[in-house]
Amino acid sequence: MVGPIRGEDRRVATRRLKVGFVLLVGLSSGLITLQGDPSIFIFVLAVLLGCVVGLLLVVIALPSDVSFRD
Numbered sequence: 552m553v554g555p556i557r558g559e560d561r562r563v564a565t566r567r568l569k570v571g572f573v574l575l576v577g578l579s580s581g582l583i584t585l586q587g588d589p590s591i592f593i594f595v596l597a598v599l600l601g602c603v604v605g606l607l608l609v610v611i612a613l614p615s616d617v618s619f620r621d
Contacts, residue, residue: 576605
């Protein structure tokens with residue numbers, strides 16, 4: 552039988568989910584700018600701004616580690 556998930560495993564999984572979400576939003580914004588034939592500076596700027604937006608979305612949408620109950 553499977554027992555409850557340990558708190559450390561839950562924190563690691565949540566952290567990975569948050570990082571993956573930020574990278575997904577950042578890279579997708581960079582890929583969208585590639586359709587307009589941008590310079591490398593514009594592409595990097597779009598990825599960085601997309602990561603900032605992804606970070607804001609993570610802060611709003613996903614719970615913090617403190618809110619989990621064991």
